[in-house]
Amino acid sequence: MSENKEKYKVFNRDQMKYLAIFFMFWGHLVAWINLMNNPDKVDIAMYIQPVSLMIISSASLFCPPVMFFFIADGYRYTRNVKKYALRLLIFACVTQPFDWLVFQKIYGWHTSNVIFTLFFGLLAITAWESKYKLWQRIVLVILCDLATVAINSDWLLLGVVFILILHIFREKPKTRLIVYSSLTFAYFLCNLFSLGKVPAGKLIPAIFVMIFSFMSAYFCMTTFYNGKKGKFPVFSKWFFYIFYPLHYLVIWIVHKTL
Secondary structure, X not given: OHHHHHOOOOEOHHHHHHHHHHHHXXXXXXXXXXXXXXXXXXXXXXXXXXXXXXXXXXXXXXXXXXXXXXXXXXXXXXXXXXXXXXXXXXXXXXXXXXHHHHHHHHHOOOOEOHHXXXXXXXXXXXXXXXXXXXXXXXXXXXXXXXXXXXXOEXXXXXXXXXXXXXXXXXXXXXHHHHHHHHHHHHHHHHHHHHEOOEOHHHHHHHHHHHHHHHHHHHHHHHHXXXXXXXXXXXXXXXXXXXXXXXXXXXXXXXXXXX
C-alpha cells in the first residue's frame, strides 16, 4: 500500500512552489485589479466578476496552504531556525511597500502582507516546541496569533493556526485532514453571511470554488509532494523571495496601463 502511495509523489519542493506561485500570480492579477477597480465594493468585488474571472481569482487560494506546509516543513529541516525567521521578517518588510502600493487606497495603511503571517507561524511552532510549560507555550502561540491581528496581516489569525495544525499533526494524517478540512469549511462558509448583498447564484458557486482551491492544495501536498529539494535549491529559494514583492509591482503596472 505504501509503495502505491509513493509512486504518486512526483513533485519536489521547488516544483510545488512554482505551481503554487503560478496560480497565485494569475489569481492575484485578476482579483487585485478587480479590487483596485472597485475600491468601494470590497466586500462583494469577488462576486460581481464574470464566473470565469471568479474562478481564476479563486485559484490563488491554492498558494497559501502550500506556503503553510512549507513553513511547517521548513521548521523541521532548517539548520538554523533563527536565520530562517530573520529571513522571513526581512522579506516581509521588503514586501510591505509593494503591498501598500496595491492596497493602500483600498484598505488604508494598516495592512500587512502574508509573509508576516508566515513569520509568526514559524515563531508559533518554535514556541510550541520549546521547553516551557504547556500553559506558557499556549500563551506564546496565542501572542503570535494576536500579532497578526495587531498588524492586520493577510490570513490573520487563521494562517498561524493552519501552520501549527500542519506541524502538530504531521504524523497523524487522518487527524490532520479532519482538522484542516473542518477549519477550511468553517472559514469559507462564513461567506454565506454575504447572502442578501450577493445573489445566492453567485455566492454559493464562488464559495465552492474557493474551498476546492484550498483543499486541492492540501491534497497535492499530501499526495504528490515527495519531500525532496529541487535541482537548483539556492536559486529557487531566492527566486521565491524576490518574486513575491515583485509580483505586486507587476500587477500595479498592469492595472495602471489598462
